[in-house]
Amino acid sequence: METLIIILVGVLTAVAIYLLLSKNLIRVILGTAILSHAVHLLILTMGGLKRGTVPLLGEEENTYVDALPQALILTAIVISFAVTAFVLVLAYRAYQELGTDNLKSMRGGADE
Amino acid sequence: MNNILIMPMLLPILAGVILIFLRSYGRIQAWVGIGTMAGTAAIALYLLDNIQTEGILRLDFGGWSPPFGISFVADSFSVLLVLTTSIVTAICLLYSIFSTSKAQSTMYFYPTALFLVAGVNGSFLTGDLFNLFVCFEVMLLSSYVLLTLGGSRKQLREAIKYVTINIVSSWFFLVALAFLYGAIGTLNMAHLSARVAEAGQGPLLTTISIVFLIVFSLKAGLLLYYWLPGSYSAPPIVTSALFGALLTKVGVYALFRIFSLIFYHQPEITHTLIGIMAGLTLIGGSLGAVAYDDIRKIAAYNVVIAVGFMLVGLAVSSPTAIEGSMYYLIHDMVVKALLFLLIGTMISLTGTAQIGKMSGMMKNYPILGWSFFIAMLSLAGVPPLSGFIGKVLVSEGAIESGAYVLLALSLLSSLFILYSLLRIFKNTFWGETIISKEDQVPVKKGFLFPIVLLVFLTVAIGLGAETFSVYVIDAANTLSNPGIYIDAILQNAQQ
Numbered sequence: 001m002e003t004l005i006i007i008l009v010g011v012l013t014a015v016a017i018y019l020l021l022s023k024n025l026i027r028v029i030l031g032t033a034i035l036s037h038a039v040h041l042l043i044l045t046m047g048g049l050k051r052g053t054v055p056l057l058g059e060e061e062n063t064y065v066d067a068l069p070q071a072l073i074l075t076a077i078v079i080s081f082a083v084t085a086f087v088l089v090l091a092y093r094a095y096q097e098l099g100t101d102n103l104k105s106m107r108g109g110a111d112e
Numbered sequence: 113m114n115n116i117l118i119m120p121m122l123l124p125i126l127a128g129v130i131l132i133f134l135r136s137y138g139r140i141q142a143w144v145g146i147g148t149m150a151g152t153a154a155i156a157l158y159l160l161d162n163i164q165t166e167g168i169l170r171l172d173f174g175g176w177s178p179p180f181g182i183s184f185v186a187d188s189f190s191v192l193l194v195l196t197t198s199i200v201t202a203i204c205l206l207y208s209i210f211s212t213s214k215a216q217s218t219m220y221f222y223p224t225a226l227f228l229v230a231g232v233n234g235s236f237l238t239g240d241l242f243n244l245f246v247c248f249e250v251m252l253l254s255s256y257v258l259l260t261l262g263g264s265r266k267q268l269r270e271a272i273k274y275v276t277i278n279i280v281s282s283w284f285f286l287v288a289l290a291f292l293y294g295a296i297g298t299l300n301m302a303h304l305s306a307r308v309a310e311a312g313q314g315p316l317l318t319t320i321s322i323v324f325l326i327v328f329s330l331k332a333g334l335l336l337y338y339w340l341p342g343s344y345s346a347p348p349i350v351t352s353a354l355f356g357a358l359l360t361k362v363g364v365y366a367l368f369r370i371f372s373l374i375f376y377h378q379p380e381i382t383h384t385l386i387g388i389m390a391g392l393t394l395i396g397g398s399l400g401a402v403a404y405d406d407i408r409k410i411a412a413y414n415v416v417i418a419v420g421f422m423l424v425g426l427a428v429s430s431p432t433a434i435e436g437s438m439y440y441l442i443h444d445m446v447v448k449a450l451l452f453l454l455i456g457t458m459i460s461l462t463g464t465a466q467i468g469k470m471s472g473m474m475k476n477y478p479i480l481g482w483s484f485f486i487a488m489l490s491l492a493g494v495p496p497l498s499g500f501i502g503k504v505l506v507s508e509g510a511i512e513s514g515a516y517v518l519l520a521l522s523l524l525s526s527l528f529i530l531y532s533l534l535r536i537f538k539n540t541f542w543g544e545t546i547i548s549k550e551d552q553v554p555v556k557k558g559f560l561f562p563i564v565l566l567v568f569l570t571v572a573i574g575l576g577a578e579t580f581s582v583y584v585i586d587a588a589n590t591l592s593n594p595g596i597y598i599d600a601i602l603q604n605a606q607q
Contacts, residue, residue, distance in 0.1 A: 020280070025272070032279045039286040046294035069293070072242055076286060079249045083282075086256055087275055093260070094268040106269050 349456025433509025
C-alpha cells in the first residue's frame with residue numbers, strides 16, 4: 001500500500017511541476033494546489049498507513065495508529081487553502097491590472 | 113511554566129485583531145502598533161535577563177511535556193532577535209505614520225505588519241520544527257499581503273514571482289519534514305538533536321539536511337536570491353524596510369538553529385556546502401550592488417551580501433565566528449532598516465530612484481546626508497559602529513580555522529558595500545544642487561526622527577558592545593554546545 005501511495009505522490013508531483021512550468025497563471029496556481037496535495041499524501045505515508053486502532057486509551061489493542069501526521073496534514077491543508085485563496089485573488093487582480101494571464105507577457109521594463 | 117514566553121507572539125496577534133476593527137483610524141492604529149512593539153521589547157528584555165540566571169526557558173503548551181507537545185523555547189539567541197525585531201519594527205511603524213498615504217494606512221497595513229511580526233517572533237521562539245513551518249507561513253502570508261498592498265503593476269508582478277517561489281520552498285520544507293519524521297520519528301528540535309546524535313548522521317539524514325538547507329536558503333536569500341531584489345524594491349518603503357530587516361533574518365536564524373543543533377555531525381559535507389553557497393552569495397551580491405543605478409536595487413543587493421557574510425560564520429562554525437555572526441545579525445537588522453528608510457526618504461524628496469537624477473542633497477538636507485554617511489560606515493564595518501565587531505570576530509574565526517578563501521571574499525565584499533554606497537553618497541549628496549531653495553521640499557521632522565533613532569541605535573550597539581556581550585556570548589555558547597539546549601528541554605521533562 002505504501003509503495004502505491006508513494007508512486008501516486010510521484011505522479012502528482014510530476015503533474016504539478018508540469019503545470020508550474022507553464023505560461024498560464026491559472027495553470028501555475030493549479031500546479032501549486034496539486035503540489036501541496038502531493039506532499040500531504042507523502043506526510044501521511046511517512047507516518048505509516050493504518051495498521052492499528054485509534055490512539056485512544058481504553059482501546060484494548062497492541063498497535064495504534066500514529067496520530068501526529070494527521071495533525072500535521074490538517075494544519076498544512078488549512079495553510080495551503082489560505083495560500084491558494086490568496087493566490088487566486090492575486091491572479092485576478094494581476095489580470096485586471098496587467099491585462100494578461102500569460103506570464104511571459106507580464107514582464108515589464110526596467111522602470112515601467 | 114513561563115507563560116510570558118508566548119507574549120511576543122500573542123501580543124502582536126491580539127493587537128492586530130483589534131486594529132482590524134479600527135480600520136479607518138490611521139493614527140490610532142500606528143500608535144497602538146508602536147505601543148505593542150514597545151511592550152514586546154520590554155518582555156524580551158525581561159526574558160533575556162531571566163535566561164542569564166535561570167538558563168533556557170521553556171513553555172509547554174497544554175502541559176504536554178516535550179517531546180510530545182509543542183513547546184516554545186527561549187534561549188539568548190532567539191530572545192536577542194525578538195528584542196531587535198520589536199525595536200526595529202516599532203521604529204519602522206513610527207516612520208510609517210508620516211510616510212504612508214491615508215489610503216494605505218487604512219487598508220490594513222498596521223494589522224498585517226503586526227501579524228508579520230507575530231510570525232517572525234514565533235519562528236524565533238518555537239522549539240518544534242513543524243511549528244516553525246506554521247510560523248513561517250504566518251509570516252509569509254502577511255508578507256504577501258504587505259507586498260501587494262497598494263496594487264501597483266510592479267507590485268503585482270513581483271508578488272506573483274515571490275508567492276510562487278515561496279509556495280515551492282514551503283513545499284520543500286514539508287517534504288523535508290515528512291522525510292525527517294519518517295526517518296527519526298520526532299519533530300521536537302531538542303529530541304531530534306538527541307536522536308540524530310544517537311543514530312549517527314548517515315547519508316539519508318545528510319540528504320534531508322541538504323533539503324532543509326535549500327528551503328532556508330530560499331527564505332534567507334543564500335545563493336538562491338534571484339527573487340529578492342525585485343520583491344524588496346517593489347513595495348512602499350516601510351514595507352521594504354521591514355522585509356529587509358526581518359524576513360531574511362528568519363531564514364538565517366533557522367539555518368543557524370538547524371545546522372548547529374541538529375545536523376552538525378557531518379560538517380565536511382553540509383558546512384562546506386554552506387561555505388560555498390555563502391561565498392557565491394558574496395560574489396553575486398557584490399556584483400549586483402555595483403551594477404545598478406536604482407538605489408532601491410543597490411540596497412536590496414546589500415541585503416544579499418549581509419546574508420552571505422553571516423553564513424560565513426556558520427560555515428566556519430567556530431565559537432568565535434558564531435559569536436561574530438550573532439553580533440552581525442543584530443547589527444544588520446538595525447542598519448538595514450536604517451538604509452531602507454534613508455533611501456525611501458531620498459526617493460520621496462526627489463521623486464526619483466535613479467542615482468543620476470539626484471545631486472547635491474547635502475546642502476538642503478544635511479541631517480539626512482550625515483545619517484546616510486553613518487549608515488554607510490556602519491555597513492562597511494568601520495570601528496566605532498555596530499558592523500565592526502561582527503566583522504572582526506567572523507574574520508578571526510575564519511583565520512583560526514583556515515578558511516582563507518571565505519575570509520578574502522567577506523573582506524572584499526565589505527569593500528564592495530562601501531563602494532556601492534559611496535557611489536550613492538557621492539552622486540546624490542555631493543555635487544551641484546539641482547533643487548533650488550524655492551523648490552526645495554522641506555524634510556518633515558517625522559521622517560528624520562526615526563532615522564536619527566536608528567543611527568543612535570547603530571552607534572550604541574557599536575560603542576556599547578561590552579554591555580550586551582554577555583548575552584551574545586551566552587547565545588553563541590548555546591549554539592556551539594547543543595547539549596545545553598537538549599538538557600534544558602528534555603532533562604526537566606522527565607521530572
